[in-house]
Amino acid sequence: MLSIKDLHVYYGGIHALRGVSLEVPDGKIISLIGANGAGKSTTLKSIMSLVAKTEGSVEFDGVDITKYPTRNVVKTGIVLCPEGRRVFPDLTVAENLTVGAYLRKDKEGIKADRDWVYELFPRMKEREWQLAGTLSGGEQQMLAVGRALMSRPKLLMMDEPSLGLAPLVVKDIFAIIKQINEAGVNVMLIEQNAKAALEIADFAYVMETGEITMSGTGKELLASDEIRKAYLGE
Amino acid sequence: MNKKTKFICTLVLIAIGAGLLVFIDQATPSSAMIRSVLQLSAIYSLAAVSMNMLNGFTGLFSLGQAGFMAVGAYTFAVFTIPVASKPTVYYLYGVADALANVALPPAAGIVVAGLMAALLAAVIGAPVLRLKSDYFAIATLGFAEIVRILVASSVFNRITNGSLGLKCIPGFGSYYTPFIVVFICIAIIVLLMNSTYGRAFKAIREDEIAAEAMGINLASHKQMSFIASSFFAGISGALMAMFLGAITSTTFPLMLTYNILLIIVIGGMGSITGSIIASFLVTFAKEWWLRFLDVEHFIGDFHVPLLRTGFRMVVFSVILMVVVLFWSRGIMGQKEFTWDGLYGFFRKLKNKRQEKSPVGGGAAND
Numbered sequence: 001m002l003s004i005k006d007l008h009v010y011y012g013g014i015h016a017l018r019g020v021s022l023e024v025p026d027g028k029i030i031s032l033i034g035a036n037g038a039g040k041s042t043t044l045k046s047i048m049s050l051v052a053k054t055e056g057s058v059e060f061d062g063v064d065i066t067k068y069p070t071r072n073v074v075k076t077g078i079v080l081c082p083e084g085r086r087v088f089p090d091l092t093v094a095e096n097l098t099v100g101a102y103l104r105k106d107k108e109g110i111k112a113d114r115d116w117v118y119e120l121f122p123r124m125k126e127r128e129w130q131l132a133g134t135l136s137g138g139e140q141q142m143l144a145v146g147r148a149l150m151s152r153p154k155l156l157m158m159d160e161p162s163l164g165l166a167p168l169v170v171k172d173i174f175a176i177i178k179q180i181n182e183a184g185v186n187v188m189l190i191e192q193n194a195k196a197a198l199e200i201a202d203f204a205y206v207m208e209t210g211e212i213t214m215s216g217t218g219k220e221l222l223a224s225d226e227i228r229k230a231y232l233g234e
Numbered sequence: 235m236n237k238k239t240k241f242i243c244t245l246v247l248i249a250i251g252a253g254l255l256v257f258i259d260q261a262t263p264s265s266a267m268i269r270s271v272l273q274l275s276a277i278y279s280l281a282a283v284s285m286n287m288l289n290g291f292t293g294l295f296s297l298g299q300a301g302f303m304a305v306g307a308y309t310f311a312v313f314t315i316p317v318a319s320k321p322t323v324y325y326l327y328g329v330a331d332a333l334a335n336v337a338l339p340p341a342a343g344i345v346v347a348g349l350m351a352a353l354l355a356a357v358i359g360a361p362v363l364r365l366k367s368d369y370f371a372i373a374t375l376g377f378a379e380i381v382r383i384l385v386a387s388s389v390f391n392r393i394t395n396g397s398l399g400l401k402c403i404p405g406f407g408s409y410y411t412p413f414i415v416v417f418i419c420i421a422i423i424v425l426l427m428n429s430t431y432g433r434a435f436k437a438i439r440e441d442e443i444a445a446e447a448m449g450i451n452l453a454s455h456k457q458m459s460f461i462a463s464s465f466f467a468g469i470s471g472a473l474m475a476m477f478l479g480a481i482t483s484t485t486f487p488l489m490l491t492y493n494i495l496l497i498i499v500i501g502g503m504g505s506i507t508g509s510i511i512a513s514f515l516v517t518f519a520k521e522w523w524l525r526f527l528d529v530e531h532f533i534g535d536f537h538v539p540l541l542r543t544g545f546r547m548v549v550f551s552v553i554l555m556v557v558v559l560f561w562s563r564g565i566m567g568q569k570e571f572t573w574d575g576l577y578g579f580f581r582k583l584k585n586k587r588q589e590k591s592p593v594g595g596g597a598a599n600d
Contacts, residue, residue, distance in 0.1 A: 048447060074449030082447050088440035090504075090568055091433075099437045102430065103449040151449065 001026050001186060002047075002078070002155055007056035009039075009046050016042045018210040019056070024155060029177065029187045031197040031218065033231060034207035040190040041083055043207070044157050048073050048080045061154070075103055077154035083190075084163060085144045089133025093124055096132050096143055100150030109152065116183075117146040120176055138169035145176065155186045162193045174200055194231035198222045206231075240573045259409050270477075271521050273412045277473045279513035280416045282497040283423055283506055284466035289495075290504035290568075291427060292459040293439030294363070295371045297491050301378030302464045304486035305354055306347035306471030308385055311400040311481060312393060314343035319402035326398060327391040340404050344415065344472045351468025352461045359460045363453070378491060386483035399482025403475050412473050419466050424506055426462065435459050439504075500557055501564050508566030520550055 002024040009017040017039050024030045032040050045051045047058055049070045057066045060076055068076070088096050097117060101110045118125040121142045127135065132143055141161055148156055161177070162170040174196055181187050191197035198204055201218035206227065214221065221227045255272070262269055285299045317337045320329050338346065362373045385394045394400065406412055426432055434455050437445040446452050475481050493516075501512030524546035531538040557564075569575065 050443070050446065069451075070446050071449040071451050074447075080447045082444055086441050086444035086447075088437050088444065090440055091436055095433060095436075099433050099445070099448055099450075102434060102437075147448070 001061055002188075003059045004043075004047065005057045005059075007043070007046060007058070008054045009042055009051055010054050011042075011051075016210055017046065020207075020210070020212055022205050022212060022215075024186055024188055025203070027181075027184070027186065028202040029181050029189060029200055031189045031191060031201035031204040032207060033191055033194045033197050033204060035231075036192070037209075038207040039210040040207055041159055042210075044080055044159055044188070044190060047078065047157065050080070071103060074151055074153075077152075079148045079151045079153040079156055081144050081148040081156065081158045081161065083159035085137070085140045087132040087135070087140050087143050087147065089131065091132055092129050093132055093135070093143055094128045096147050097124075097150050100147035101152075103151060110150070113150055113152055117149055120149075120179065121146055138165050138172070141165060141169075141173060142176070145173070145180075149180065149185070153185060155188060156180065157188045157190075159190050160192065161189070162191060162196065170196065194227070195222075198227075235573055235577055243573050255410065255413060267522055269409065271518055273406075273409075273477060274521065275514040275517040276412050276416045277470055277477060278494065278497060278517050279510045280419050280466060280473065281470035281494050282501065282509040282513045283420050284463050284470060285494050286498045286501075286503065286506065286509045287423060287427070287435075287466070288459055288463040290498060290502075290509075291432065291439060292435040292456060294456060294459065295367060296374040296460070296463070297371050297488075297495070298374030298378045298464075299467055299494050300486040300488060300490040301374070301381040302351045302355065302467035303471030303474060303490065304378075304381050304385060304483070305351045306468030307475035307481050307486065308394055308400070308471075309350040309468070310340075310343045310347040310472035310475050311403045313338045313346055314340055314404050315400065315402050316404070323400060323402050324392070324395055327396065330392040333393065340407065340476065343404075344469055347472035348465040348468040351471070352465035355461045355464035356457070359457045363456045363460060375488070375491075378486075378488065382483050382486060394483075397483065399480060399485075400475075401480035403479050403481065405476055405479055412477065415469070415473060419469055420506065420510070423462075423466065427506065431455070431458065436504075496554065499564055500554070502566035502568060503564065504568040505564070505566035505570055507571035508564055508569075511565055519553070520546070524549055 004023075005021050007017050007020040008015070020039070020043055022030075022032075022043075032043065034040050042051060046053050049068055053066060057064060059065065060078060063076060065073055065076055065078075088099065091099070097114055098110075101113070104110055118128075123139055124143060124146055127139070132140065135143060145156075145158070145161070148158075158177070161173050165173065170193065177187055177189065178200060189197055189201065198218045198221050204216065204218050204221050205212050206214040206221065214224070214227070216224070222232075258268060258272065281299065281303060285296070288294050288296050312333060313336060315323055315337065317335055320334065323329075358377055362370060362377070365373055384390065386397045388396055390396070427435070434445070434450045437448065437450060438452060438455055442452060471486070474485070478485065497512045497516050498509050500516060501508030501510070527541055527546040527549055528543050530541055
């Protein structure tokens with residue numbers, strides 16, 4: 001469904017992505033792992049057109065979206081749940097979710113999706129009228145995921161959903177990711193927590209200094225000696 | 235509280251406000267201070283709410299308010315001064331031929347004033363809105379000064395009458411005109427802020443990157459907010475021109491921007507009701523309640539020290555500092571006045587009292 005070919009991105013003089021190609025097939029969870037500064041976030045941001053691509057193409061459901069502005073990328077059904085949660089702190093939980101559905105006009109559908117998000121995260125329903133800034137880190141991450149889901153994406157891209165969260169909360173978040181995927185949303189996941197990311201992934205890519213160096217199913221990579229040494233510390 | 239009761243409560247509140255206004259209009263002589271201070275407060279509240287739209291809701295820190303008000307005021311004056319009065323107004327330089335026979339009715343003049351300010355905002359918005367925070371503030375500040383200097387410059391002598399300014403500007407047809415115009419404008423702003431656009435503005439204020447990732451078009455929304463804010467600033471400028479009857483370039487100095495900024499800071503950045511409340515409080519305090527500090531007083535034989543012309547501004551500044559120190563988020567913060575909020579407030583008070591009384595009773599028994 002999503003296919004990226006030979007993507008190049010520059011930050012000023014720095015060559016951040018050096019020809020990244022990857023595929024996200026239908027119905028799967030894809031993980032992208034790698035060290036700091038490998039270009040994982042940049043890959044997601046360039047898919048969203050939040051950073052400019054110099055070369056390469058991005059195709060989604062057969063449509064070339066390489067040159068789409070961010071809002072049109074969201075309209076075609078890709079959404080990014082940004083790194084560090086970035087909820088709107090002085091808006092209520094309900095308002096945050098409404099902003100997530102910003103590009104949609106179908107009131108009934110929005111309402112149904114809001115109910116779905118509240119079903120996924122009952123805690124959000126309880127805190128509907130609370131300001132998002134007063135939520136705990138885990139709750140904010142749940143809200144950020146919920147907000148992203150409100151655009152009814154076909155592909156949900158998550159940038160470090162486990163960042164700064166307690167291990168128990170991380171477990172919850174990964175269980176929810178699985179649930180979201182089972183509901184028919186494709187998920188692409190960036191993680192530094194390589195073990196969790198590989199366990200959940202149907203297929204995974206490993207990035208190093210702006211290039212994809214390895215790929216395989218989650219199980220294959222978990223079993224590979226190289227990965228165990230470099231990312232799992234064994 | 236259900237929707238219907240809230241709606242009725244709002245209607246009752248508006249009716250009380252209107253009734254009070256009619257009462258003041260009927261009961262006071264036409265020279266009474268309260269009459270003009272009320273009108274001025276209403277005009278300031280529109281200016282404050284329009285500035286808050288940009289600074290408080292969209293998070294664009296603009297200092298161009300006085301500039302847009304000047305544009306509105308001058309546009310209104312140029313288009314509405316009666317044809318018969320034009321020779322006296324422009325006695326020194328003469329009036330531009332195209333304008334010699336133009337005199338719009340005031341209602342049309344107000345709309346044109348708003349549109350002119352909005353048009354100018356659209357023109358300067360494209361380059362200026364690319365700037366971030368402080369740079370944006372400085373650019374808009376510069377714009378306001380450019381406007382002020384241009385209207386006083388000799389290039390536009392036959393339109394703006396140079397440094398002589400414009401007079402014979404038609405005043406308010408009835409005492410209620412400014413209140414009605416301000417009420418309509420603020421009602422429109424409230425509707426806008428509660429719409430999808432308003433939420434998008436707030437999202438941009440909170441986090442630009444997240445807002446963009448949700449599909450909000452940053453550039454066009456900032457532009458929209460800037461234009462809408464300027465439109466209403468232009469209208470408040472037109473009302474100011476009507477209120478004063480005569481304007482010059484010095485009617486809209488930088489200080490005016492700061493005065494309005496002060497109102498929205500006291501009221502709470504991002505709160506429309508806060509801005510309105512603060513407009514009335516600040517204007518009343520400055521123009522009326524603190525006036526007694528400007529004249530010498532004697533208590534018996536005792537000559538009260540310090541009181542002299544200008545002293546009220548000293549006291550006013552001290553009050554301001556206290557407000558900013560102790561209520562740094564202003565009277566309302568980012569909240570709006572709501573019936574639920576009021577209800578909750580009284581319930582909390584009641585609960586507190588109930589919590590206190592059994593403790594007090596217990597102590598008495600011992």
